[in-house]
Amino acid sequence: MRGNPQSNLLSTVKKISILGSTGSIGTQTLDIVNQYPDKFQVVGLATRNNGELLAQQIRQFKPEIVAICNENQLETLKESIASLDYSPILLAGEAGVAEVARYGDSESVVTGIVGCAGLLPTIAAIEAGKDIALANKETLIAGGPVVLPLVEQYGVKLLPADSEHSAIFQCLQGVPVGGLRRIILTASGGAFRDWPVEQLPFVTVEDAIKHPNWSMGRKITVDSATLMNKGLEVIEAHYLFGLDYDDIDIVIHPQSIIHSLIELQDTSVLAQLGWPDMRLPLLYALSWPERIYTDWEQLDLVKAGSLTFREPDHHKYPCMQLAYAAGRSGGAMPAVLNAANEQAVALFLEEKIAFLDIPKLIEMACDRFTNQNTSTPSLDDILEADRWARQTVVKASQEITKGNKVMSLK
Numbered sequence: 001m002r003g004n005p006q007s008n009l010l011s012t013v014k015k016i017s018i019l020g021s022t023g024s025i026g027t028q029t030l031d032i033v034n035q036y037p038d039k040f041q042v043v044g045l046a047t048r049n050n051g052e053l054l055a056q057q058i059r060q061f062k063p064e065i066v067a068i069c070n071e072n073q074l075e076t077l078k079e080s081i082a083s084l085d086y087s088p089i090l091l092a093g094e095a096g097v098a099e100v101a102r103y104g105d106s107e108s109v110v111t112g113i114v115g116c117a118g119l120l121p122t123i124a125a126i127e128a129g130k131d132i133a134l135a136n137k138e139t140l141i142a143g144g145p146v147v148l149p150l151v152e153q154y155g156v157k158l159l160p161a162d163s164e165h166s167a168i169f170q171c172l173q174g175v176p177v178g179g180l181r182r183i184i185l186t187a188s189g190g191a192f193r194d195w196p197v198e199q200l201p202f203v204t205v206e207d208a209i210k211h212p213n214w215s216m217g218r219k220i221t222v223d224s225a226t227l228m229n230k231g232l233e234v235i236e237a238h239y240l241f242g243l244d245y246d247d248i249d250i251v252i253h254p255q256s257i258i259h260s261l262i263e264l265q266d267t268s269v270l271a272q273l274g275w276p277d278m279r280l281p282l283l284y285a286l287s288w289p290e291r292i293y294t295d296w297e298q299l300d301l302v303k304a305g306s307l308t309f310r311e312p313d314h315h316k317y318p319c320m321q322l323a324y325a326a327g328r329s330g331g332a333m334p335a336v337l338n339a340a341n342e343q344a345v346a347l348f349l350e351e352k353i354a355f356l357d358i359p360k361l362i363e364m365a366c367d368r369f370t371n372q373n374t375s376t377p378s379l380d381d382i383l384e385a386d387r388w389a390r391q392t393v394v395k396a397s398q399e400i401t402k403g404n405k406v407m408s409l410k
Contacts, residue, residue: 017044017106022053025112025135028278043106046097055080065089065103067096097121102128111136115342119143126150133285135161137232142335144239146379159285166281167259167272182263186253190224197316203355222345231323252310318359332377332385339389340365364396365389
């Protein structure tokens with residue numbers, strides 16, 4: 001089809017709010033707003049800690065409401081924007097972030113807060129009738145049994161904004177109900193894809209946060225190094241697209257050009273390709289079902305060269321199997337898995353445990369979890385499982401540390 005490439009742009013300005021505005025997802029979403037100011041308008045911004053960058057974003061995008069989770073930074077934030085010619089509503093704490101999520105006439109809320117901290121504000125946005133551009137895996141991984149019924153109840157759209165699930169969603173456009181047979185999630189392999197297993201005991205934090213293809217936050221980059229990010233994406237894909245775990249596969253694709261694939265009932269396979277750029281899935285989540293013309297670099301298959309694939313090494317990446325097992329257990333077990341992983345990764349980043357202790361601690365937490373409601377856990381059940389798992393990992397890490405000290409004395 002020929003014609004003006006600009007003719008498919010959104011015809012009206014879409015109002016959005018961004019949770020996690022100073023992180024990787026938030027800043028890239030604001031890059032899109034900056035590039036298309038006639039198509040997107042920022043209503044609300046919220047972040048956890050980075051008050052300095054948040055102040056810059058307020059000056060540039062002039063949101064109506066702003067929240068910073070760290071209450072100690074609120075006064076400094078107020079002072080840094082005191083000279084502006086307008087006064088946004090300024091809030092602090094988790095309640096403030098939830099207020100940004102539900103506030104005003106924003107149509108879509110981008111959920112870029114990392115971890116289970118993004119769950120409650122996402123629920124607040126859904127209950128306020130906002131569509132969700134979902135960049136926070138944990139919303140469905142931990143809260144899927146609660147979140148999906150709310151999406152149905154309030155009639156909102158839940159659109160994936162991470163690269164893998166966006167790829168699946170894009171491939172599904174036009175596929176009839178019942179046409180999907182299998183999902184194939186692609187994984188870069190992370191920082192250690194070319195390392196021998198024997199080297200992993202000597203991994204440092206600096207090693208783990210050097211992703212070969214993507215620029216992401218520290219926690220997510222470590223998840224990529226353990227391949228827990230793929231395990232979590234398997235659970236998320238189960239909730240988003242309704243397939244059994246046996247029908248969701250993972251393949252290592254080092255070039256990160258194919259962002260994921262679907263297999264249809266007749267064995268046809270569809271893939272979504274592009275340069276590694278998180279702006280594309282974010283833009284699609286905000287503009288769906290339309291396509292906005294961009295001047296971004298077009299994919300050149302000759303320049304991309306060979307596209308290669310290999311099976312994940314389960315000995316190198318034990319977190320994948322832990323995620324499949326938690327997903328199949330259902331109930332609040334995925335919440336335990338997710339919280340245990342978050343806590344273990346935090347301990348690793350603080351250099352309190354070794355890299356290979358991460359899967360050990362997650363497995364310990366899942367094995368010790370007994371308060372399991374396998375049918376329909378409530379939000380309180382999920383939040384309690386999250387709290388319990390974090391405490392359990394901290395205690396188990398102390399056991400591991402003591403054990404390592406005893407071994408070193410022998």
